[in-house]
Amino acid sequence: MSLLDIGEIARRTGVPPSTLRYYEEVELIRSEGRRGLRRQYDGDVLLRLSLIGLGKAAGFSLGEIAGMFGSDGRPDIPREQLHAKADELQRQILGLRTLRDALRHVADCRAPSHLECPSFRALLKSSARRPLIYRPSSGQSDRQLAPGRRGRAG
Amino acid sequence: MSLLDIGEIARRTGVPPSTLRYYEEVELIRSEGRRGLRRQYDGDVLLRLSLIGLGKAAGFSLGEIAGMFGSDGRPDIPREQLHAKADELQRQILGLRTLRDALRHVADCRAPSHLECPSFRALLKSSARRPLIYRPSSGQSDRQLAPGRRGRAG
DNA sequence: GCTTGACCTCAAGTTGACTTGAATTCGTAG
DNA sequence: CTACGAATTCAAGTCAACTTGAGGTCAAGC
Structure with a gap:
């Protein structure tokens, strides 16, 4: 081959x-x-x-x-991880929807300031506080990548 | 206040x-x-x-x-651009939905290996080459942030 | 009046995912 | 044989979005 x-x-x-x-x-x-x-x-x-x-x-x-990828080289994606990711995507979708609506509102609303517009505030209220999506920054299930030689400067 | x-x-x-x-x-x-x-x-x-x-x-x-959302709280881009952005979000939502469904499908699929799952292969095919979802990395409509003094070392 | 603790500024470090640049090495076409 | 072009290595740069650390300042409580 x-x-x-x-x-x-x-x-x-x-x-x-x-x-x-x-x-x-x-x-x-x-x-x-x-x-x-x-x-x-x-x-x-x-x-x-x-x-x-x-x-x-x-x-x-x-x-x-x-x-x-399993150690053998072929993909071996744990199903629960896929589900977790799907859930995360779901949350992201909700956030996007809210944002989309907010954007449309802002584009169309004639109120002098959007911050004073009740429906705008209501829109945002739902998403305030907790992070809409979980951003895995230093996750526990995250395999360590081979570091290469980057950083070992002299 | x-x-x-x-x-x-x-x-x-x-x-x-x-x-x-x-x-x-x-x-x-x-x-x-x-x-x-x-x-x-x-x-x-x-x-x-x-x-x-x-x-x-x-x-x-x-x-x-x-x-x-401009610095004063209201958008500093014209309405049609906001609508365009909203439409873009809408497309992004659709892409994410597809991805989410595919992920769930694959997670639940009983095929012995993901590679043998037809819908997984289809997903792979569709995501090869062009990005499945639009990832705003260095967009053209991207406003320049105030740079601060970071980098002006002396 | 002194301490404490929350804030301040500014420079520099961090992380992930790459890209860039300089100096070098091949295989091939002429 | 020489030139060329495409690939190589390695170190360092980039970018976004922050965080960290050192050294300084202020208002309030005792």
């Missing part, structure tokens, strides 16, 4: 070579070898990159995404 | 003082004066902070949020 070199992968996926190298550095993908200097990738990485793209779209961090 | 000092705002909203100062620096909020050193805020900022929280939850950058 023929390996694809990095430029080919980049062209097919739209993911720039620098990013591919970065992903490799943090062990999200791996290359099978070199032709001269050029990295050669197995066709599998195309699928893997789709998966990564999907994960990013869903709002997972690279660390979380890395955790979703 | 009584002004609230920064600690009070922080306690009521959960937004830490350092963040409030930062927001003020980038002109997302403003304080009305000082009592001694302490910043004093009008009660309006509570509402404003809700708005900001909402925008953040929706994935907007602070710059975009600033553009939606």
Whole structure:
């Protein structure tokens, strides 16, 4: 089977070579070898990159995404994590709806100041206080990415 | 009318003082004066902070949020642009809904591996290449935030 | 009048996800 | 053989959105 070199992968996926190298550095993908200097990738990485793209779209961090590939390399996404993410998306959707309505209100309302408009205030009241979505900043289920050599400056 | 000092705002909203100062620096909020050193805020900022929280939850950058709700509390962009933004939100909502449903489906799907689940494959296919949801990273309609003095080292 | 504690300023650090730049190394076409 | 172009390495830069830390200040309570 023929390996694809990095430029080919980049062209097919739209993911720039620098990013591919970065992903490799943090062990999200791996290359099978070199032709001269050029990295050669197995066709599998195309699928893997789709998966990564999907994960990013869903709002997972690279660390979380890395955790979703079993040590054997094939995806093994825990179902409860998917549900949790779906719930988070749900909350995000609610927030977006509120924001959308707020925006439309602001665009149309003739009140001198929106802050004084009762319906605007009512709109916002629902979302005040607690964070609308849980932003995983340093999560517990977050696998540690390979750190590379970045930061070990001399 | 009584002004609230920064600690009070922080306690009521959960937004830490350092963040409030930062927001003020980038002109997302403003304080009305000082009592001694302490910043004093009008009660309006509570509402404003809700708005900001909402925008953040929706994935907007602070710059975009600033553009939606001008420094004085009302939008500094024309109505049609606001409507355009709302429409954009609507599209984003649809994308998120699709993603959410797909996530749930995959979570519940009994296929032995996610890769074998047809709807998962379809999802992958649709998300390959172009982003499933619009991620505002460095948009064109993004208002420039006041830069503060950060970086002007000497 | 002194202490305390909450605030202040300003510079610099942090994190995640990359990108950029300089100096270098190949494989191939001419 | 030489040039070229595409890839390489490694260090460092970028960006957003904050946080942290050092050193300073003020109002209130004892």
